[in-house]
Amino acid sequence: MNSNPSPSNSSRFEGCTLTGALSVLTEVRDAVSVIHGPAGCTHHNFSLLHATHLSNDRLEVPRLLSTRLTENGIIFGGEDALEETIAQALSRSPASVFVLSTCIVETIGDDVAAVCAKDRGVPVIPVPTAGFLGGVFETGVRNALSSVASLACPGAEATLSANLIGEKNLEYGVDENAAEIARLLSRLGITINLRFVRGIETRDIGRLGSAAVNILREPALRPVGETLERKFGTPYVDSFPAGLAGTCRFLEKVGRICGIDASAAVEEEQGHQKALLGQFDDIAGSRVHFQSPHPMLRGDPGAEAICTECAEALDLSVAPSGSTIPFPYPAPVGTAGLGRMLHRWRVLIREKRRG
The missing domain is CATH 3.40.50.1980 (Nitrogenase molybdenum iron protein domain)
Incomplete structure (x- = not known):
């Protein structure tokens, strides 16, 4: 250290x-x-x-x-x-x-x-x-x-599936995040091959090389993604999806890697996002103020962009006098993660109104 x-x-x-x-x-x-x-x-x-x-x-x-x-x-x-x-x-x-x-x-x-x-x-x-x-x-x-x-060997038969690489096992909501990735991939007809490493046995490691794509939890794991690509020839996406537009880009990128037209999947997800945002019409037009959760905590670099994107989608005004909302850390995963984040926003905005 x-x-x-x-x-x-x-x-x-x-x-x-x-x-x-x-x-x-x-x-x-x-x-x-x-x-x-x-x-x-x-x-x-x-x-x-x-x-x-x-x-x-x-x-x-x-x-x-x-x-x-x-x-x-x-x-x-x-x-x-x-x-x-x-x-x-x-x-x-x-x-x-x-x-x-x-x-x-x-x-x-x-x-x-x-x-x-x-x-x-x-x-x-x-x-x-x-x-x-x-x-x-x-x-x-x-x-x-x-x-x-190192316990896995090349040569496993390829399947239309994905490995989740490097999930944050000490993170609250780790299984919810994996479920969201599985939901998004299902729009492309892709299944989860292996959660590497989450709740597996040694024999499961042999399947590591059989996925069509590796999905890294975060960009810090790129060296691992590159190692696995050299060993098994498996391309990778360098992070879980974050944000409204980012989630759709994730579908497009996975689709390109796997040779799948993602247009229909993106359109379906955009409709799902529109329906989600509609559940928060009651806070539309509110004033909010974003800040780091702690001065000593190095925040997620994409958090501000995600918050700004969601604020614009809900017609929220960003102002110093608005309800104080901490930047999420780490960034919420996919559309489901944004839904949980917006529920927290609603609580904070309602508390400000009552105060």
């Missing part, structure tokens, strides 16, 4: 590389993740993941193990502890094992890759997650996605 203590240094707020990787790897349900480092790194992440699962009504426990490095292991090396913990992981009969290295392990120079490379009959995959060397949460996500992809 970046050690600059200045509040203006946004990288301090971008999260731990280890946490980013675990948000991906713990979604491979029949795998075990081994965290090579002090017990505290595992405890912190176990607590976060477990609490997130509970808040989303998922009654499950993350499958994490720690090598529990102590002073002795840090001084003399922790490879023996890693061997023992991998053996412990294998005793649970997983289909795959992921080994994540913490900052202290990279400092002392343990050869994690060499330990993982031994033949154990089950794939044991090293995942680089030492954040203090320059990584942040997103780095962990990208490294984890690339590591999981």
Whole structure:
């Protein structure tokens, strides 16, 4: 992690590389993740993941193990502890094992890759997650996605389907966003092949190369999209759709990639959007004022454009004296996401009117 203590240094707020990787790897349900480092790194992440699962009504426990490095292991090396913990992981009969290295392990120079490379009959995959060397949460996500992809081989039979790549598993509404992508793709006759990685098993990873298109959650995942395109020849769309016009452009782009005329799908979606906006006629003509949700939070660059587009569609006036509405972060996905956003706008506008 970046050690600059200045509040203006946004990288301090971008999260731990280890946490980013675990948000991906713990979604491979029949795998075990081994965290090579002090017990505290595992405890912190176990607590976060477990609490997130509970808040989303998922009654499950993350499958994490720690090598529990102590002073002795840090001084003399922790490879023996890693061997023992991998053996412990294998005793649970997983289909795959992921080994994540913490900052202290990279400092002392343990050869994690060499330990993982031994033949154990089950794939044991090293995942680089030492954040203090320059990584942040997103780095962990990208490294984890690339590591999981190493379990898939080219040559799968192609189908008219799409992979969702890099969903934000700690995000509230992650499943609603996936459902919206599925709804939009269905207008083109395209199905979801694989949520990579969300609620899958190791054997499902073999389908990774069979989709006609990969849909990345956000542009920060372009390096992953490029890696998958090189390995499987699968083109990608670099983000989930956002905004009224952006959602229609998304349909057009996916259609072009898959060789499908998207005209009818776009026309249907525009009609759906018109009907949605009609549900908010009661706030038409209201005055609103948009602002960042928090001065320290780096907002989504497309949020202002999305808010302006929706304000114009609803004939809202943007003025300093209007109802204060925070820019959405992250940007709402598709038309359904805009509907949820506009419901929040209505609440804020009505509160302003009553005040």
